[in-house]
Amino acid sequence: MRSQTDWSWLNLSTEAAARRLLGCELQRRMDGLVLRARIVETEAYDEDDEASHAFRGRTARNATMFGPAGHLYVYRLYGHHCCNVVTGPAGYGQGALIRAVEPLEGAGVMARHRGGQNKTVTHLTDGPGRLCQALAVTDHLDGHDLAGDPLRLVRRPPFDPSVVVSSRRIGITKASQELRRFSIRDNPFVSRR
DNA sequence: CCAGTGATGTCCT
DNA sequence: GGACATCACTGGT
Numbered sequence: 001m002r003s004q005t006d007w008s009w010l011n012l013s014t015e016a017a018a019r020r021l022l023g024c025e026l027q028r029r030m031d032g033l034v035l036r037a038r039i040v041e042t043e044a045y046d047e048d049d050e051a052s053h054a055f056r057g058r059t060a061r062n063a064t065m066f067g068p069a070g071h072l073y074v075y076r077l078y079g080h081h082c083c084n085v086v087t088g089p090a091g092y093g094q095g096a097l098i099r100a101v102e103p104l105e106g107a108g109v110m111a112r113h114r115g116g117q118n119k120t121v122t123h124l125t126d127g128p129g130r131l132c133q134a135l136a137v138t139d140h141l142d143g144h145d146l147a148g149d150p151l152r153l154v155r156r157p158p159f160d161p162s163v164v165v166s167s168r169r170i171g172i173t174k175a176s177q178e179l180r181r182f183s184i185r186d187n188p189f190v191s192r193r
Numbered sequence: 194c195c196a197g198t199g200a201t202g203t204c205c206t
Numbered sequence: 207g208g209a210c211a212t213c214a215c216t217g218g219t
Contacts, residue, residue, distance in 0.1 A: 075214085084214085
């Protein structure tokens with residue numbers, strides 16, 4: 001079955017797609033409620049990039065990256081989950097790691113997902129593992145078409161290019177000088193690093 | 194700063 | 207199948 005959403009707006013170069021996702025919204029529906037968050041930090045990865053999971057070709061883990069745009073690639077790292085929005089043409093491994101989001105609705109529930117009741121949560125959604133925790137994204141959503149429930153990606157107007165900063169990616173050793181991280185200037189939910 | 198973390202990939206029997 | 211290294215991270219010092 002084809003996606004009911006037209007994902008052609010994500011059919012861009014890896015960098016352009018990672019930039020375009022800034023400002024777009026993730027809507028998580030669960031337990032009869034909705035969590036909404038705006039993407040404020042991404043990183044570009046593709047199969048020609050030494051730092052990318054896709055660099056050494058398709059495997060069981062990264063297969064989603066080689067599929068069609070608009071699907072979610074979820075993987076585990078150090079016991080945490082991280083997620084990418086798959087971009088570009090199917091057949092070419094490409095995606096944007098979501099590094100930080102800004103809560104729009106349901107921040108209380110996100111905090112509960114993150115830390116439980118009594119604990120004060122300081123870093124709610126800044127960091128790829130943290131936002132997956134906040135939005136209850138686990139590997140059961142790997143390969144999910146973001147057209148619909150339980151997790152939807154909603155296109156939003158782009159930020160003004162003047163507020164988008166590109167910088168070096170975080171936590172990688174290979175190709176670490178590449179400016180493939182994109183974030184919103186002075187946004188408090190962007191990770192401090 | 195660094196320990197914990199657990200799946201995955203690679204190379205070897 | 208098994209041993210070992212690697213790793214797009216987090217949280218508490």
